[in-house]
Structure formats: C-alpha cells, structure tokens
Amino acid sequence: DGGITQSPKYLFRKEGQNVTLSCEQNLNHDAMYWYRQDPGQGLRLIYYSQIVNDFQKGDIAEGYSVSREKKESFPLTVTSAQKNPTAFYLCASSLGVGSPLHFGNGTRLTVT
Amino acid sequence: GENVEQHPSTLSVQEGDSAVIKCTYSDSASNYFPWYKQELGKGPQLIIDIRSNVGEKKDQRIAVTLNKTAKHFSLHITETQPEDSAVYFCAATKNRDDKIIFGKGTRLHILP
Numbered sequence: 001d002g003g004i005t006q007s008p009k010y011l012f013r014k015e016g017q018n019v020t021l022s023c024e025q026n027l028n029h030d031a032m033y034w035y036r037q038d039p040g041q042g043l044r045l046i047y048y049s050q051i052v053n054d055f056q057k058g059d060i061a062e063g064y065s066v067s068r069e070k071k072e073s074f075p076l077t078v079t080s081a082q083k084n085p086t087a088f089y090l091c092a093s094s095l096g097v098g099s100p101l102h103f104g105n106g107t108r109l110t111v112t
Numbered sequence: 113g114e115n116v117e118q119h120p121s122t123l124s125v126q127e128g129d130s131a132v133i134k135c136t137y138s139d140s141a142s143n144y145f146p147w148y149k150q151e152l153g154k155g156p157q158l159i160i161d162i163r164s165n166v167g168e169k170k171d172q173r174i175a176v177t178l179n180k181t182a183k184h185f186s187l188h189i190t191e192t193q194p195e196d197s198a199v200y201f202c203a204a205t206k207n208r209d210d211k212i213i214f215g216k217g218t219r220l221h222i223l224p
C-alpha cells in the first residue's frame with residue numbers, strides 16, 4: 001500500500017540534543033512538508049520541498065533543518081536552538097501545488 | 113499572506129443531528145479549500161475539498177459550501193454518527209502557491 005511512514009511514533013530527548021525525525025513516502029509525490037501541531041494552534045508549516053535538493057522555509061523554521069536528497073525522504077532535524085521542541089510533528093506529501101496533502105501518523109517528540 | 117479563521121473551536125451535537133463548521137479566509141486569490149479530519153493519535157485525512165469555480169460539493173453525509181464574495185466556506189455533516197467524533201481542519205491555498213494555510217481546528221463531539 002502506498003503511504004507516508006513517520007518513525008518513530010514517540011521520541012524522547014534531553015534538552016540540548018539534536019534529534020532527527022524520519023519521513024518516507026512511496027506515493028511518488030514531488031512535494032513534501034513538515035508541520036508542527038500544538039494544542040489549540042492548528043498546523044503550522046516548518047519547511048517544505050517541491051523537488052529533490054530544494055526546500056523552503058515555512059512560517060516557523062527557526063531551530064529546525066531539513067534535507068531532500070531523495071524524492072522519497074524528507075528528514076527533519078530539531079536542533080538545540082529550537083526553544084520549545086516538545087510537540088506533535090506531522091509529515092505530508094502531495095503531487096504539487098493545489099493538490100491534496102497526504103499525511104503520515106506523526107511523531108510525538110518530548111524534550112526534557 | 114493568507115489567514116484562515118475557523119469556528120467554533122469545540123462543537124457538541126447529539127447523534128443523528130447535523131454539525132456545521134465555518135471558516136473564513138483573507139486572500140481573495142485563494143482557490144482551493146480542503147477539509148481534513150484528524151482522529152486521536154493519527155495524521156489528518158482529506159475528507160472533502162472544493163475549488164473556487166464550484167459553490168457546493170457533496171459526498172454522502174458530508175457537504176462543503178463556498179461563498180467567494182464573502183470569503184467563507186463551511187463543512188456540513190448530516191445524520192452524525194459516533195465515528196464522526198474527531199478534530200476537523202479547514203484550509204485554503206492558491207494554485208500558484210505551494211503553502212496550504214490551515215485553520216486552528218474544531219473538536220467535534222457526537223453525544224449518544
């Protein structure tokens with residue numbers, strides 16, 4: 001079955017450590033996205049990529065980094081510079097502009 | 113940039129009754145309006161969408177209406193069932209923009 005896989009489902013880290021969240025898709029989609037979800041805040045865009053080896057900052061990119069070396073993969077690194085990293089992180093993909101998003105089931109990151 | 117407002121933030125309806133969730137958008141150039149349903153611990157899933165050349169779209173118990181003049185769109189769920197309990201997000205974007213802007217979500221409770 002085609003879809004988006006995010007791993008792990010739960011992730012725990014100590015403050016000051018970088019952590020990388022995995023996102024893989026086998027839908028052959030060109031565009032991929034990372035969203036952060038906090039209670040009452042909706043979905044806020046962190047980074048997005050329309051094509052391999054290219055990506056753009058979203059609305060809340062500070063303290064995060066991404067790479068897009070393969071069409072199927074769009075890992076997100078939460079760096080120690082991110083002031084409030086504890087959140088639910090969602091990866092999505094789409095065929096491109098104006099197309100529906102397909103979401104993974106998220107990674108819940110807890111930093112203590 | 114685009115701003116999407118969603119109301120109410122929480123909605124409780126008796127099983128079998130109808131539920132209505134409303135969204136407004138700010139950018140008159142927006143032309144694609146998807147609705148997503150998010151169940152607990154999962155990623156959002158597209159349930160219905162509408163483009164600006166259409167005023168209404170229906171899929172079984174779910175319908176979406178769009179008023180371009182007033183810049184608002186609504187989700188209607190009829191004959192609600194327990195499995196309709198979830199968080200619903202509206203969103204807006206335009207064809208030439210790869211960023212989809214989400215509302216803050218509505219938590220729908222279906223009461224037995």
